[in-house]
Amino acid sequence: MSSDDPVVDLLRAYPRLAAIVEQLNEFLIKNHPHIFGSAATHPILRAKRSKVIHDNLWGTVRFTWRELALVDSPIIQRLRDIHQTGLAFHVYPSARHTRFEHSLGAVTIASRIFDAVLHRQRNEIRDMVKALWKIEPDFSILRLKQELRLAALLHDTGHSLYSHTSELVYETLVPLAEASKELSRFVGKQKGAGEVLSFCFALTPAISQLLERTKDKNLIGDRASDDYDGPIDLINVALIIVGRSVHPFLQFLGDIVSSAFDADKLDYLLRDAQNAGLPLRYDLDRYLYDVRIDREVLIDDEGELGKLYEMLPTPAIERKPATSQTRYPYFDTYRLRLSRRAMNVIEQIIICKMMLFSYIYHHPKVRASDGLLERLLRRRVAKWRADGETDEIVLGRFLKMTDAALQFEESGHDEITRDYQYRLQNRLLPREIYSISGPSATHAEGLLIQDFLIDLHDRERRQKLIDDLEQCIGRELLKIDSSLGSSAAEAIARAGVWVDAPKPPKFEDVDEMIMGARSTAAGVPLAQLFPIREWTHAYEHYRYQVRIFAFSRYFDDAAAAAKAAMQQILGISSDQFYNNIRRARR
Amino acid sequence: MQLDEEVSLGQFVKQIAALLQQRKVQLPFKNQRPWHLLFYELKSLPVAKGKPKFLDDLRFDWDSPYPKSQELSEFLNALHFTASVSARNPRFDIINVSPEVADRWAKTAAYDDPALRKFLDDAITLAEKEFAAAEG
Numbered sequence: 001m002s003s004d005d006p007v008v009d010l011l012r013a014y015p016r017l018a019a020i021v022e023q024l025n026e027f028l029i030k031n032h033p034h035i036f037g038s039a040a041t042h043p044i045l046r047a048k049r050s051k052v053i054h055d056n057l058w059g060t061v062r063f064t065w066r067e068l069a070l071v072d073s074p075i076i077q078r079l080r081d082i083h084q085t086g087l088a089f090h091v092y093p094s095a096r097h098t099r100f101e102h103s104l105g106a107v108t109i110a111s112r113i114f115d116a117v118l119h120r121q122r123n124e125i126r127d128m129v130k131a132l133w134k135i136e137p138d139f140s141i142l143r144l145k146q147e148l149r150l151a152a153l154l155h156d157t158g159h160s161l162y163s164h165t166s167e168l169v170y171e172t173l174v175p176l177a178e179a180s181k182e183l184s185r186f187v188g189k190q191k192g193a194g195e196v197l198s199f200c201f202a203l204t205p206a207i208s209q210l211l212e213r214t215k216d217k218n219l220i221g222d223r224a225s226d227d228y229d230g231p232i233d234l235i236n237v238a239l240i241i242v243g244r245s246v247h248p249f250l251q252f253l254g255d256i257v258s259s260a261f262d263a264d265k266l267d268y269l270l271r272d273a274q275n276a277g278l279p280l281r282y283d284l285d286r287y288l289y290d291v292r293i294d295r296e297v298l299i300d301d302e303g304e305l306g307k308l309y310e311m312l313p314t315p316a317i318e319r320k321p322a323t324s325q326t327r328y329p330y331f332d333t334y335r336l337r338l339s340r341r342a343m344n345v346i347e348q349i350i351i352c353k354m355m356l357f358s359y360i361y362h363h364p365k366v367r368a369s370d371g372l373l374e375r376l377l378r379r380r381v382a383k384w385r386a387d388g389e390t391d392e393i394v395l396g397r398f399l400k401m402t403d404a405a406l407q408f409e410e411s412g413h414d415e416i417t418r419d420y421q422y423r424l425q426n427r428l429l430p431r432e433i434y435s436i437s438g439p440s441a442t443h444a445e446g447l448l449i450q451d452f453l454i455d456l457h458d459r460e461r462r463q464k465l466i467d468d469l470e471q472c473i474g475r476e477l478l479k480i481d482s483s484l485g486s487s488a489a490e491a492i493a494r495a496g497v498w499v500d501a502p503k504p505p506k507f508e509d510v511d512e513m514i515m516g517a518r519s520t521a522a523g524v525p526l527a528q529l530f531p532i533r534e535w536t537h538a539y540e541h542y543r544y545q546v547r548i549f550a551f552s553r554y555f556d557d558a559a560a561a562a563k564a565a566m567q568q569i570l571g572i573s574s575d576q577f578y579n580n581i582r583r584a585r586r
Numbered sequence: 587m588q589l590d591e592e593v594s595l596g597q598f599v600k601q602i603a604a605l606l607q608q609r610k611v612q613l614p615f616k617n618q619r620p621w622h623l624l625f626y627e628l629k630s631l632p633v634a635k636g637k638p639k640f641l642d643d644l645r646f647d648w649d650s651p652y653p654k655s656q657e658l659s660e661f662l663n664a665l666h667f668t669a670s671v672s673a674r675n676p677r678f679d680i681i682n683v684s685p686e687v688a689d690r691w692a693k694t695a696a697y698d699d700p701a702l703r704k705f706l707d708d709a710i711t712l713a714e715k716e717f718a719a720a721e722g
Contacts, residue, residue, distance in 0.1 A: 184645060188648030189647040189648065189649045190656055297651060298648065298649070299650075299652065300648050301626075302646075304648065326651070327623075327652070438669045446669075447687065447690065450669060450670045453670075454596060454600075454664055454668050454670045457660060457661055457664035458596025458597070459594070459595065459657055460595065461594050461596060461597075504667070506656075506659075506660070525616075525617065527616045528617075531678070533615075533616060533678055534673075534678055536663075536667075537663065537666050538667075540663075540667040541668070544667065
């Protein structure tokens, strides 16, 4: 039985997502009643039809009244206090840019990609939307552009303090972990906790009501030719955020916001590089010149996509049976693609990404800062749970927290948490004691190091291996200094010791980004045209490092303990090996 | 004795790679599609004694012309950049496992559990078919 609310109908089969939408809605109403509550007074004055904002990357950019209603609300304003690159400013002092300007930048780039595609393929897009809605196609196109821009604006609203560092902690909260599995099934691709929150924010009644109220205020200002005041579909906005859309023909909208070369990436690569002061660039004009949509197939053997599209009010599309070519049932779709002529810009983007990982995201001091914050947050969550707080309450805390929480929140009575907070505020960071990579092994221990490194990329073995190694270091530390505590866990926490095995950057999702030779063919794997694997793997072989950290005060003791632990766990006894991987501080 | 619940994705991939190489089957590297199709087929097999538990948890994305597991992609890439396998230059089409490494990996596949052993044998037969089709 259908209700009056399409979101309720859509999420009927997905109770975890429905529960998150409800919690987010209550959160917005409770914390900002004048903006989102039932007796909201916001906006108080008539809203402007549009405004321009000056962005340090993209220049003067125009935003519509719907976007401004959200920008001027706490849901976007809180992003002003969430640094885009977490604690990277501990290494690059000027990397102080936030999710706020990145979100505005993503709107700008998403819009430019849409315009570039429309400029080149207007007739094709008009025919496509005419097949979906029996109204003037240009009107539908304006609506889709507005929905795309709103999706880009809202795509990072799920972030909490210091961006991805806190996500590693709140993703373990049971309601979010379960909702993440549900969303991955719902949209047929893996989605993390941050994306769950951004998706669910877009579906809250609080947001749709704010937009309705703003519209009712009689907008001020002249209308531009591409302004759109008609109704919008927030379900489409939510789906675009997670890389889908309300119909397989409109899949390219999801690709613009969430795919291998999406607006998100095109903005953050340049923004992170520029704000950190790194001279990395790519040719956006060339990208826009070569970007287009291409007719392809979207396979759906498990039927989850079919289920999604059936639940939506958009005109149905046939799920075609498997053919010898597709092997699985499929939908016809339009994907965002680059032509082969864009090879140079693809190379530039890949190189930019590799370098940013090496220079910023995986810089040892950035990893030390992020790792310390992650451990601080884990201790806090453990304490809140021990005090009887449910995971829903803890999630509420993360929704409230921004980076200021690190400066101003009381740490409570836990001495270790207080120490970590003080250290992060004053950049008293742990130091690398060992750094292990593929080339660090000589022939004698090569196989053992390969086993160790490869097991760290095997999900079922990874965490156990790290836990075993850390526990062993803790036991060895206690043998050296029994004052460090009564357990291995306490000893490593006090000495600031952990094993850091970051996830390497992903490049395989760029595989199908190149257009097929014929418009109906699937994309050509990039690896067939361009030595992407050779480059990225050679780079990762030399630059991917597993590190062991410790506070300076415990540097020598931790080094001795870690060596003893690695001898036991990795089975490597050669002193020469440990001399090679040891970071010299004296 | 290793049980089906204990075998990880990584261990299973390594065993398949080692055993196929011993049978002189070429292991695709640049084109990862056959690997994804193989593991999707293995996941789709009915639950039976010996079927490793990791296959039930292995997620596939429906966003490509074939089902694609991010976890499998990441592991295949890591096999190469950690230098556990090499890929033949200059085109990197095929994985090469050194005889020393292949022996080491194959030895760990000598399961006592007959059901798991049987599942691995069936997987090898499927892999031979899938990889040969990719070559053709």
